[in-house]
Amino acid sequence: MTQQLQRILPTVQKPARYVGGEYNEIQKDPATVRVNVAFCFPDTYEIGMSNLGMRILYGVMNQMDGIWCQRVFAPWGDMEQAMVENGLPLWALESQRPVKEFDLIAFTIGYEMSYTNVLNMLRLAGIPLRSAQREGLHNLVFAGGVCAFNPEPLAEFVDFFSLGEGEESTVEILSLYDKAKCQGWSKEHFLREVAKIGGVYVPSFYRHEYHKDGSLSAIVPLEDGVPTKITKRIVQDLDKAYYPVKTIVPSTEIVHDRSNLEVFRGCIRGCRFCQAGFSCRPVRKKSPQVLYQQAAELLENAGDNELNLSSLSTSDYRGLQELMELLFPYCAEHKISLSVPSLRADNFSRALMQKLQTLRKSGLTFAPEAGTQRLRDVINKNLTEEEILTTCANAFSGGWNNVKLYFMLGLPSETDEDVLGIAQLVYRVIQTWKATASNKKRGLRVHVATAFFVPKPHTPFQWEAQITPEEYMRRVRLLKEHFYSKSVEYSYHAPDLSQLEAVLARGDRRLGPVLEEAVRRGARLDGWDEYFDYNLWMEAFAACGVDPHFYTTRGFGEEELLPWDPIDVGVTKDFLRRERHRAYDGQITQDCRHGCSGCGANTMLKGVGCDA
Amino acid sequence: MPRVLFSKTGNGVWISHLDLMRLFQRAFQRAGLPLKHSQGFRPRPVVSIALPLSVGVQSVCELLDFELDGPPVAMEEIQARLNQALVAGVTVQKVYEAGRKLKELALLGCTVALEYDAGVPAGCREAVEALFHQARLLVEKKGKNGPQEQDILPMLHSLDVVQTDGCTLALKAVVSAQNPALNPMLLAAAVERYLPQLRPDFAHCRREELFDAQGQQFR
Numbered sequence A: 001m002t003q004q005l006q007r008i009l010p011t012v013q014k015p016a017r018y019v020g021g022e023y024n025e026i027q028k029d030p031a032t033v034r035v036n037v038a039f040c041f042p043d044t045y046e047i048g049m050s051n052l053g054m055r056i057l058y059g060v061m062n063q064m065d066g067i068w069c070q071r072v073f074a075p076w077g078d079m080e081q082a083m084v085e086n087g088l089p090l091w092a093l094e095s096q097r098p099v100k101e102f103d104l105i106a107f108t109i110g111y112e113m114s115y116t117n118v119l120n121m122l123r124l125a126g127i128p129l130r131s132a133q134r135e136g137l138h139n140l141v142f143a144g145g146v147c148a149f150n151p152e153p154l155a156e157f158v159d160f161f162s163l164g165e166g167e168e169s170t171v172e173i174l175s176l177y178d179k180a181k182c183q184g185w186s187k188e189h190f191l192r193e194v195a196k197i198g199g200v201y202v203p204s205f206y207r208h209e210y211h212k213d214g215s216l217s218a219i220v221p222l223e224d225g226v227p228t229k230i231t232k233r234i235v236q237d238l239d240k241a242y243y244p245v246k247t248i249v250p251s252t253e254i255v256h257d258r259s260n261l262e263v264f265r266g267c268i269r270g271c272r273f274c275q276a277g278f279s280c281r282p283v284r285k286k287s288p289q290v291l292y293q294q295a296a297e298l299l300e301n302a303g304d305n306e307l308n309l310s311s312l313s314t315s316d317y318r319g320l321q322e323l324m325e326l327l328f329p330y331c332a333e334h335k336i337s338l339s340v341p342s343l344r345a346d347n348f349s350r351a352l353m354q355k356l357q358t359l360r361k362s363g364l365t366f367a368p369e370a371g372t373q374r375l376r377d378v379i380n381k382n383l384t385e386e387e388i389l390t391t392c393a394n395a396f397s398g399g400w401n402n403v404k405l406y407f408m409l410g411l412p413s414e415t416d417e418d419v420l421g422i423a424q425l426v427y428r429v430i431q432t433w434k435a436t437a438s439n440k441k442r443g444l445r446v447h448v449a450t451a452f453f454v455p456k457p458h459t460p461f462q463w464e465a466q467i468t469p470e471e472y473m474r475r476v477r478l479l480k481e482h483f484y485s486k487s488v489e490y491s492y493h494a495p496d497l498s499q500l501e502a503v504l505a506r507g508d509r510r511l512g513p514v515l516e517e518a519v520r521r522g523a524r525l526d527g528w529d530e531y532f533d534y535n536l537w538m539e540a541f542a543a544c545g546v547d548p549h550f551y552t553t554r555g556f557g558e559e560e561l562l563p564w565d566p567i568d569v570g571v572t573k574d575f576l577r578r579e580r581h582r583a584y585d586g587q588i589t590q591d592c593r594h595g596c597s598g599c600g601a602n603t604m605l606k607g608v609g610c611d612a
Numbered sequence B: 001m002p003r004v005l006f007s008k009t010g011n012g013v014w015i016s017h018l019d020l021m022r023l024f025q026r027a028f029q030r031a032g033l034p035l036k037h038s039q040g041f042r043p044r045p046v047v048s049i050a051l052p053l054s055v056g057v058q059s060v061c062e063l064l065d066f067e068l069d070g071p072p073v074a075m076e077e078i079q080a081r082l083n084q085a086l087v088a089g090v091t092v093q094k095v096y097e098a099g100r101k102l103k104e105l106a107l108l109g110c111t112v113a114l115e116y117d118a119g120v121p122a123g124c125r126e127a128v129e130a131l132f133h134q135a136r137l138l139v140e141k142k143g144k145n146g147p148q149e150q151d152i153l154p155m156l157h158s159l160d161v162v163q164t165d166g167c168t169l170a171l172k173a174v175v176s177a178q179n180p181a182l183n184p185m186l187l188a189a190a191v192e193r194y195l196p197q198l199r200p201d202f203a204h205c206r207r208e209e210l211f212d213a214q215g216q217q218f219r
């Protein structure tokens, strides 16, 4: 008789994402495994399998003797319903065993709107949500990823967080667990020991206290000797670090369906709104020779015909020219197409774009983020109108007729003049096309998209207020009224989602009950339009007596104790404050190549300089 | 053009037609067997699969045509290397030169299994057999312009109904493979529609063999 899951699979969309068995998947003999890790990605298979961090840590854990790390993803709504109806608990792909049977449950979290997926996945696995309800070493829950840099909204659910790059710390954590399980430690004993590993934060060792006005008054350690500051971990030498050159090749199409090679970490730019830009510092690169070697291994092991060079800003990779000289002949011989995202509009990149023919493929893309030079200076986005128009002119005269422009609305100090500046910039792009296009018959398409600014922890804008969704929509309408050309296609992010993202990004422990309540009311897959339900969230806030505006429109005082203050990502609070004031003065800060601006992240490096 | 005879079983059945093409393109590459590429701006390795298989359907008789770019490789060698580079559930049974023209492929032998968890009901076999012996049998078929009623009997060339175990009734059918093709799962749909009291708890399907118009095995 056909088993239950095999009967469900024909009834759901994209069943291949639930069965595992892909090429390069890791299978182990259960008899040799001492510690089973269920590595959960709080979103769908297609998103999770496109995540580099997950692939790295999957490889790191499975390289260890006696450890078997298996993957778990959030089911789509149709599968979730079938699971509930059939009493089928959430399972891991490799062994198809229920997650509840695993020793450790790990999450990597990169997006605030997936917090409900974390809780919902625990629920679907039949594991109690709150750490206090889980006794003993079994089903210990830990989490990492960028969102762990403000872990407080999840503090009641996650037993401990692993901050920063996990290549080394994950090995230390699992080795300790291996020992603890073997020696039969209590959960408390293990947590006390794991807190001694650098970069590990155990939220239950601290109590948060609040002032009458609701702001945080104190973070009180509850045990002797627990650290008051937890510093994220980094890999010192990326050339020597593990890189997944033999990695799973999904049997079904995923979001980034190609081989991916990370060329460097950190960002030299310092855009003041960007959390990744600051929290991934210091700047460390891989050598072109190592990258070339890894590229060949990656492609041969996967059989891919496309290679993506990834980082926060690949044009800033110091060895780009040298790497290209190595890669071009290889790619030509093996018919591999190279893609280099996030290229800047400088000369070298322009030449490279032409060579890669990325223009033809994806069109021109710019992210000026703000419409006027004044506001671009405020946010330290080093991209001038001239650069944009020159690049456009070159491309238009070469026959291209498609431009995408990305902006944010609601940035600090933004006025209606800045909003209208977007329309003006777009107008100039259209004028440039009229003046330079070699082929006007096909017409021009300008896609303009605006996102709603979300202030993030560990950025110079971490104290800023977010404007209300109503005010954002007013600016959207204002902008829309000023697009006169038929060539313009304007789309904007829904404000509701970005408002919630802002609440969760700078949230504290009082959001735990709200998350729990939202999940109880059915929230999950919030990043997906099909499932996001704003009213449900507002009901959850009301039911818990929490005011979302406290975390958004209020803004945080510069002297206020911030929930994420104990978390040290390398960049100092003094530097962030300095940058905030420079923003107000409209002063730009040069990028690291033109001189170190003293963010503090270099102090994490041993023996090498930052961005060397 | 050389041809691959392969099977799709186990969890391989959940791989869609398009994903299967991608899987093979990568498998050839991993096996060190570079494929000829299409012409055009973005050349793609060319493989073509004879009859797209629906997700969830097993098969032991799938055909894929390909052309290698580079020095010739022995057929047995290609088979061995591909099987190393494929995933569980997709297995190459044979690689051979110059198969027959695909347009001569006319019929498909398949088994539709109807599972009854509480045992096959008494009289079920007879009732199902009688159902397919009528003058016509209208079944709803999903089309581009919404569902359409379609008489499936002209495309059903033969049918044997056998009880294979206490809980399974197997419809062993030979159906039209192309122009037009009959999706064998419509046989199960007919049972569900006209014999609701004999609705199975689960139905699944397996392609068994390919034939030409004369009923000879097609390769």
Ligand code: SF4
Pocket (backbone or CB within 6 Å): A267, A268, A281, A282, A283, A592, A595, A596, A597, A598, A599, A600, A601, A602, A603, A610, A611
């Ligand atoms: S320490 Fe200096 S060079 Fe390094 S990231 Fe910070 S500002 Fe840039």
